Amino acid sequence: MDFTLKIWRQENAAVKGKFVTYQINDISPDSSFLEMLDQLNESLIDKVQKPVCFDSDCREGICGACGLYINGRPHGPDDAITTCQLHMRKFKSGQTIVIEPWRAKPFPIIKDLVVDRSSFDKIIEAGGYVSVNTGGVPDANSIPIPKANADLAMDAAACIGCGACVAACKNASAMLFVSAKVAHLSLLPQGRVEAKERVRKMVDTMDELGFGNCTNTGACEAECPKEISLTNIARLNREYYAAKLS
DSSP: OOEEEEEEEOTTSSSOOOOEEEOOOOOTTSBHHHHHHHHHHHHHHHHOOOOOOOOOOOSSSSSOOOOOTTTEETTTTSSOOOOOOBGGGGTTTTTTEEEEEEOTTSSSSSTTTOOOOOHHHHHHHOOOOSSSSOOOOHHTTTTOOOOHHHHHHHHTOOOOOOHOOOHSSTTOOHHHHHHHHHHHHHHHHHHHTHHHHHHHHHHHHHHTTTTTTOOOOOEEEEEETTTOOOOOHHHHHHHHHEEEEE
């Protein structure tokens, strides 16, 4: 398969970036999108040109590092996948593929397709954890939890923090990410002890970092690779207003 790639190149956050066009040939339809970029970089290095910088780590859809905006969609033209799980057979040979970094003020560009997502880390540091003593693993496992709550908590905990929800949102809102982190702890008895303090700190930190407001358009849920539900945002709002009024 042969492709024309229009890739965003930017040396750092202080300089203007631009799209650069590359031709790449003989790509296997079974190659992943990142493997295709690896092949492009090998050819650029052979020509003594700078390779394209992009994030990746596990390449198994677990870590959330590989976020790219591909032909107008976070993670590309497929549902419930990360970029590393996208295969070139999803495209037609001869097609032009436009590749961009996440576009959001709280995700400043580091270089090319790499953005700084440490704002998510700051939100977690504000309260996305359980600090109270819940005992050892056997003690924690002995606490009865209704199956419905356990299932909802596990669904919310599936969030990998890739940032696709922010990239998809017209307001660059992080509400789906924050709500998933709040929900998976607030649904469990171990997390209820600090629930009010947690939701206040995480939402306030999210706002301070410059993420936009949620207007409930649902783009975040539609593009989430782990299919995190919008119902978590409703749960977050209930938790937040209850904490503010208490």
